[in-house]
Amino acid sequence: MADAAEVTHATDAEVFAALPAVLIDRDNVEHYRGLLARRLLINRCAACGYWVYPHRPLCPKCWSWDVVPTQVSGDGFVFLCTLVHQERDPDAAPGEPVSTAAVELVEQPGLRYLAPVVNCPPDRVRLDMPVRLTWVDRDGVAWPAFQPSGPIEGGR
Ligand SMILES: [Zn+2]
Incomplete structure (x- = not known):
């Protein structure tokens, strides 16, 4: 799976500017950056593989902070x-x-x-x-x- 850095080169400022009506924070910014590139990204725990949604920085299954925006199949x-x-x-x-x-x-x-x-x-x-x-x-x-x-x- 690709990591979010490969998705698009949109800066945080560009993500905020493109989606002014959306409440964007550090936990979901990669999700919205992905949308700008037409990729549906959801955080996934790198330690145990659990998909974490709604967006949170912590895996609720194994308590790892290593969650990575990952593209889903759709x-x-x-x-x-x-x-x-x-x-x-x-x-x-x-x-x-x-x-x-x-x-x-x-x-x-x-x-x-x-x-x-x-x-x-x-x-x-x-x-x-x-x-x-x-x-x-x-x-x-x-x-x-x-x-x-x-x-x-x-x-x-
Ligand atoms: Zn986990």
Whole structure:
């Protein structure tokens, strides 16, 4: 796995400038630096291999401080999904809800990442549906999203 230094040359100042609405700190800055390079990085314990998310500097399993931003495969399944009704999403049809899911990543049971589900009608999102990472642009920044990685059940 690549370490974060190889991901992008964005400086901390560039990360802050690109994401002014995000609360960025020393524990998550590499995650957001990765997003700028369209790479989903999650801290992983170098001592025991446990994925540490939400971002923390300490492994909750073995208490090691040696956690390293590491790229995940982007494969997972829908663990939980909700429909968000709002009018700000440029990809959503007027009045249509946006699916937002907690996606359990294949790297580790319980490792869940919250992101929208795209390229799938909201009423077709199912629990345990296999999904794959993709990216959506918002105000010039790429954000993680997930899309079905197989046939959509009950698809049109
Ligand atoms: Zn550990």
